[in-house]
Amino acid sequence: MLAVLAAGTVAIVRVQLRPLQRMQRAADAIAGGDFGARVPWDRGGGASETARLGAALNTMLARLSEALREREATAERMRRFVADASHELRTPLASVSGFAELFRLGRERGRIAADPVVDDWMRRVESEAERMGSLVEGLLLLTRHDEHPEVAADDVDLAGLVRESVAAARAREGEGGDRLSLGDVPGVRVVGDRSRLRQVLDNLIANAQTHTPPGTPVRVWMEVREDAAGDVAPPPETVRVGALPEDVRGVVAVCVRDEGPGIRPEDRERLFDRFFRADHGRSPREGGSGLGLSISAAIVTAHDGVLEAVGGPGDGTLFRMLLPLG
Secondary structure, three states, X not given: OHHHHHHHHHHHHHHHHHHHHXXXXXXXXXXXXXXXXXXXXXXXXXXXXXXXXXXXHHHHHHHHHHHHHHHHHHHHHHHHHHHXXXXXXXXHHHHHHHHHHHHHHHHHOOOOOOOHHHHXXXXXXXXXXXXXXXXXXXXXXXXXXXHOOOOOOEEEEHHHHHHHHHHHHHHHHHHHHHHEEEOOOOOOEEEEXXXXXXXXXXXXXXXXXXXXXXXXXXXXXXXXXXXXXXXXXXOOOEEEEEXXXXXXOOEEEEEEEEOOOOOOHHHHOOOOOOOOOOOOOOOOOXXXXXXXXXXXXXXHHHOOOEEEXXXXXXXXXXXXXXXXXX
16 A cells, blocks of 8 residues: 555656646746747646746747847847948048048149148048957957958967067068067967968057057966966966867967056946947057957957956066967
8 A cells, every 4th residue: 555655646746746847847947949849838727837937938938039039130130230331431431541542642743732731631631540440450350250251270389470470560560660569479280260360469469569558568478278278277366268179189378468557447348349348547659449359359269269368456467368279
């Protein structure tokens, strides 16, 4: 008799738990990204608590799915608008730059009368057209990475690329280029897009040069880590984007460190956002568009890498680009 009662109790409990198990499977599917999953429930048992809970969950999931679809549609419309607007802006910007260059050439050849005021105005026009052109190209690059994040798979001499970028940065600063030092750069090769990786290096070094007071030391170096899982854990006060592949063992880290004002806590979470610029402690030189770090993050992420920023107020800033080896 006891055995029969025990077996009956187990059977009843299993039947009662079956709706909860269906809810668990639906929750697991949703956690895995299937936002169309719903909780199966028996309409005939609508008076039970589990049936009412299942119906409430399905209603909530339906509204959540609809909100996500609307959000994705809005984001897609915004991406398409940015792409179309950027394409349309390229032609008039090219025309403005061309007319400004023609004026400058005519002025140099004596075909246009000298006028310091007009010369200053045209220099400003040319400078602003160049800045707007850079902004448009940045927006187009981000749009392309949003739609097709694939990058070239070339064999890249990363150490040589770092040396080239540092040399170019020193040339841009002229006499002030001696504040930029180059540390250890072991001979490492990675698979990726050479021009895009060079763009990331240029952005990170230019960010350190522009966003620190004149004369602030900036150091660039590379590190090779064979155990990627245990040796590249981010320290506190770190902002990171991207993720390394699960099966990666070794990584190379390209580091750019400055001794400037560092990163304010309120700026950390937005550091890699598009158009974000933290203007505290900046030099009086003209700032950028706020796209440099977001472009760098998109490129590094497309390479299955990680981009990190470390630093608190007054501690300087360290940017690390982590790329998988092999």
